Amino acid sequence: MAGGKAGAVIGAHATARPPGPLRAGLAELGRLVVPVRCAGCDEPDVALCPACRREFAAPRRVEHDAPRLDRMDGRILPVWACAAYDGPVRDVVVGWKDRGRADLSPFLEGVAHRAGRAVGSALAHALGVGGPVLVVPVPSSAATVRARGSDLVRTLAGAVTGGLGRRGLEPVLAPLLRQGGRVRDQVGLASRARAVNRAGAVQVRQAAAGPVLLVDDVVTTGATLAAAQAALERAGALVLGGLVLAATPAPGAP
Numbered sequence: 155m156a157g158g159k160a161g162a163v164i165g166a167h168a169t170a171r172p173p174g175p176l177r178a179g180l181a182e183l184g185r186l187v188v189p190v191r192c193a194g195c196d197e198p199d200v201a202l203c204p205a206c207r208r209e210f211a212a213p214r215r216v217e218h219d220a221p222r223l224d225r226m227d228g229r230i231l232p233v234w235a236c237a238a239y240d241g242p243v244r245d246v247v248v249g250w251k252d253r254g255r256a257d258l259s260p261f262l263e264g265v266a267h268r269a270g271r272a273v274g275s276a277l278a279h280a281l282g283v284g285g286p287v288l289v290v291p292v293p294s295s296a297a298t299v300r301a302r303g304s305d306l307v308r309t310l311a312g313a314v315t316g317g318l319g320r321r322g323l324e325p326v327l328a329p330l331l332r333q334g335g336r337v338r339d340q341v342g343l344a345s346r347a348r349a350v351n352r353a354g355a356v357q358v359r360q361a362a363a364g365p366v367l368l369v370d371d372v373v374t375t376g377a378t379l380a381a382a383q384a385a386l387e388r389a390g391a392l393v394l395g396g397l398v399l400a401a402t403p404a405p406g407a408p
């Protein structure tokens with residue numbers, strides 16, 4: 155059985171792939187036809203240059219830059235971001251998400267993994283004890299996932315989960331949310347609640363109890379994270395914080 159399967163794979167390769175020298179020639183031709191350029195600054199012949207890589211650093215707290223994150227009860231969700239969503243970082247993230255630069259995935263997953271390690275220390279400290287932490291990706295619409303060919307935020311959340319297991323934490327990737335559902339009637343809601351409501355076509359597809367770390371690609375106003383937090387807390391979860399690749403800088407920030 156195993157031998158037959160291996161034989162089929164080898165056979166497929168032998169017929170589908172050109173011989174080595176020709177393959178190298180085709181790759182070279184490919185570079186000439188579609189030259190690779192840095193996704194952040196357009197430097198030629200590199201997928202992501204060292205300067206643009208350095209824009210993604212250790213995660214720092216950004217929740218006070220997200221106006222829609224503050225809550226009626228005065229609590230504010232801690233949010234960590236690895237970069238400012240501006241300049242080359244914006245081009246890298248948009249290139250990865252919407253311009254077919256899947257070649258950036260290994261780098262960005264590495265950023266998310268290291269961020270998970272850093273945030274894991276903070277979460278372990280906040281919880282006081284170890285134990286399970288659900289890592290919940292903020293959901294993309296089905297149409298977005300189809301257009302991108304994969305669920306990139308879920309990919310990030312998987313990388314965060316891989317980095318989070320420290321100091322007794324037991325991280326579990328838990329895609330508990332989905333986009334969709336009816337947006338409540340806006341009449342009678344304050345402006346902050348309206349923003350949460352608009353972003354809030356987020357539903358819990360599965361009951362959730364226990365501590366949660368939310369993961370998203372970018373935080374701008376925080377309305378989406380706030381909606382995800384509200385949905386999870388209604389379902390019984392305790393949302394400890396959010397971790398994103400990049401955060402829109404506050405107006406007037408350097």
Ligand SMILES: [Zn+2]
Nearest residue numbers: 192195203206
């Ligand atoms: Zn660059």
